[in-house]
Amino acid sequence: xxxxxxxxxxxxxxxxxxxxxxxxxxxxxxxxxxxxxxxxxxxxxxxxxxxxxxxxxxxxxxxxxxxxxxxxxxxxxxxxxxxxxxxxxxxxxxxxxxxxxxxxxxxxxxxxxxxxxxxxxxxxxxxxxxxxxxxxxxxxxxxxxxxxxxxxxxxxxxxxxxxxxxxxxxxxxxxxxxx
Numbered sequence: 001x002x003x004x005x006x007x008x009x010x011x012x013x014x015x016x017x018x019x020x021x022x023x024x025x026x027x028x029x030x031x032x033x034x035x036x037x038x039x040x041x042x043x044x045x046x047x048x049x050x051x052x053x054x055x056x057x058x059x060x061x062x063x064x065x066x067x068x069x070x071x072x073x074x075x076x077x078x079x080x081x082x083x084x085x086x087x088x089x090x091x092x093x094x095x096x097x098x099x100x101x102x103x104x105x106x107x108x109x110x111x112x113x114x115x116x117x118x119x120x121x122x123x124x125x126x127x128x129x130x131x132x133x134x135x136x137x138x139x140x141x142x143x144x145x146x147x148x149x150x151x152x153x154x155x156x157x158x159x160x161x162x163x164x165x166x167x168x169x170x171x172x173x174x175x176x177x178x179x
Contacts (some may be wrong), residue, residue, distance in 0.1 A: 014052050014062070017042045026098035029058060029069045030107070057111045064104065064117060067097045068124075083136055084172045085177075087150070090125075091157055091167065095148060125151055136179045146178045 020042040024033040035056055039049040053059040071093035078086045096099060129147035138146055153163040153174045157167055 008024070010052070013042075013044070013107055017049060017052060017059070018063050018066050021059050022066070022097075022100075025063060025103070029099060030056075030103035035059070039077050049120055057107060060100070060103065060107070061117045064100060064121075067093075067100070068121070071096075082163070083132055083167070084175050086132070087154065087175070088168065091171075092155055094154075094158060096151050122151065123152075125130070131179065136175075138179060149178065150174060 017038060021033070021038045024038055024041060028037075033056075035049050035053075036046045038059065042049070049059075050051045053062065071090070074093065075086060075090050078089060079128050081089075104114055104118055108118050109115075126144070130143045131151050133143045133146050133150075134140055153170060157170060162170070
């Protein structure tokens with residue numbers, strides 16, 4: 001029987017495909033990774049992958065959602081840690097996704113599904129940032145704007161190489177200005 005005809009749990013197969021896709025996206029980049037390559041590496045027929053994902057952007061979103069769901073518990077579990085440490089951990093978690101965030105920014109203008117995911121991701125990070133800034137003493141009137149500033153700082157650190165020391169300095173300086 002062909003590999004794609006096995007009676008596999010759909011959730012397990014999707015996890016396998018997403019794990020393979022993440023690895024290939026990290027190694028080869030989004031643009032150089034074909035759906036056929038993902039299917040082959042995941043052990044399914046090329047057309048089978050389309051039973052699970054409408055297109056490569058849908059697969060990218062699934063991979064990104066998986067990464068976010070794995071990163072959030074760690075960041076949320078650090079409530080007693082200093083805010084700067086939590087921000088640096090968030091940056092490290094997003095960075096562990098490799099160039100995928102760069103790929104997202106490149107795809108935003110070409111894909112409505114990626115654009116919608118990107119907007120939801122920003123809203124989630126912004127809401128978390130607002131909450132954290134208010135807990136740290138920022139007035140609710142200023143928290144939304146300050147949260148956006150922190151997001152720009154985070155994106156800048158992700159987009160441009162910095163040593164860990166520079167990264168720590170930038171985060172701590174930005175938070176000191178805001179709090």
